[in-house]
Amino acid sequence: xxxxxxxxxxxxxxxxxxxxxxxxxxxxxxxxxxxxxxxxxxxxxxxxxxxxxxxxxxxxxxxxxxxxxxxxxxxxxxxxxxxxxxxxxxxxxxxxxxxxxxxxxxxxxxxxxxxxxxxxxxxxxxxxxxxxxxxxxxxxxxxxxxxxxxxxxxxxxxxxxxxxxxxxxxxxxxxxxxxxxxxxxxxxxxxxxxxxxxxxxxxxxxxxxxxxxxx
Ligand SMILES: [Zn+2]
Numbered sequence: 001x002x003x004x005x006x007x008x009x010x011x012x013x014x015x016x017x018x019x020x021x022x023x024x025x026x027x028x029x030x031x032x033x034x035x036x037x038x039x040x041x042x043x044x045x046x047x048x049x050x051x052x053x054x055x056x057x058x059x060x061x062x063x064x065x066x067x068x069x070x071x072x073x074x075x076x077x078x079x080x081x082x083x084x085x086x087x088x089x090x091x092x093x094x095x096x097x098x099x100x101x102x103x104x105x106x107x108x109x110x111x112x113x114x115x116x117x118x119x120x121x122x123x124x125x126x127x128x129x130x131x132x133x134x135x136x137x138x139x140x141x142x143x144x145x146x147x148x149x150x151x152x153x154x155x156x157x158x159x160x161x162x163x164x165x166x167x168x169x170x171x172x173x174x175x176x177x178x179x180x181x182x183x184x185x186x187x188x189x190x191x192x193x194x195x196x197x198x199x200x201x202x203x204x205x206x207x208x209x210x211x212x213x214x215x
Contacts, residue, residue: 010060010134012154014050015097017057020168021049023090024066027082032073039069052097054132060157067168068159080167087171091179094172098128114181115207121180122146122173122205141207148173148203156195164190166201173203184209 012020025033034046042062050057058066071079109117126137126148135154140147156165164170170188177186187206192198 009056010152010154010157011056012058012060012063012133012135013054014057015052015054016133018050018052019090019093019097020058020063020066020086021045022093023086023168024070026089027086035073036066036069039073040065042066060134060154063154064157064159067155067165071161076161076163080163083167084171084174087168087173088175090168090172091175094125094176095179109180114184117180118177118186118205118207119146121176122148125173125176144207146205146207148205150201150203151199153194153201156193156201159195160197161193161195163196164193164201165195166190166193166203169201170203173205177205181209184211 011017021033021037024036028036030047037043037046040062042058042065067079067083070082073079074082109120112120122139126139129135129137133154134152135150136152138149138151140149150166150169153166153169155168159165167190170190173188174186177188178184186209189204190201191204192200192202194201
C-alpha cells in the first residue's frame with residue numbers, strides 16, 4: 001500500500017480536482033482560469049471539469065504547474081492572495097462533495113466547545129485527504145497551536161519559490177475553521193513549505209482566534 005508517490009503519478013481524484021478547478025474559476029473568472037490552465041499546459045480542462053468521481057484526476061505535478069502559472073500571470077503576491085481566496089471558495093464545494101460526512105460532523109460539532117470543534121474539524125479534513133488523495137497529512141499541536149504537517153504535498157510539487165506556496169490549503173483551512181467555529185477567523189500561517197526547501201509543508205493554527213485573545 002505504501003508506494004512512494006514520487007515513483008508513480010501521485011494525484012488527487014477527479015472529485016477533488018474538480019473542486020480545485022471550480023474554486024479557481026470562481027476567483028479568476030472564465031478568462032482568467034482558461035489563461036492559467038493554458039499556461040499550465042492543461043488546455044483540455046478549459047471549459048471542461050473532471051467528473052465528480054474518484055478516478056485519478058489532476059496529478060501533483062499538474063497542480064504544481066497550475067499554481068506556478070497563477071504566479072507567473074498575476075505575480076507572486078497577487079498569485080498567493082488568489083490561491084488563498086480559491087482555497088476559501090473551495091470549501092463550499094467540499095461540503096457539496098463530501099456532504100454526508102459533513103452534515104454528520106455539523107450535528108456532532110454543534111454540541112462541542114469551540115476548541116474541540118476546531119480540533120475535530122481539522123481531523124475530519126485530514127482524514128478525507130489521507131483517505132482519498134496521495135497527500136499525507138500528520139496532525140500535531142503545541143500548547144497554543146494546532147499543526148497540520150503535509151509530508152507529501154500535492155500543491156507545490158516541483159516548485160521552488162521565495163514565499164510559502166500552498167496558499168490554497170491555507171485558504172481551505174481558514175474557511176473550514178470559520179465554518180466549524182460559526183463565524184470566527186483564526187490565525188493560520190504556512191510556517192514551512194517544501195517549495196522553500198523544507199522537508200514538509202506545515203500550517204500552524206492559533207488555538208485561540210484573535211477576537212478571543214484577552215477577552
Ligand atoms: Zn507548501
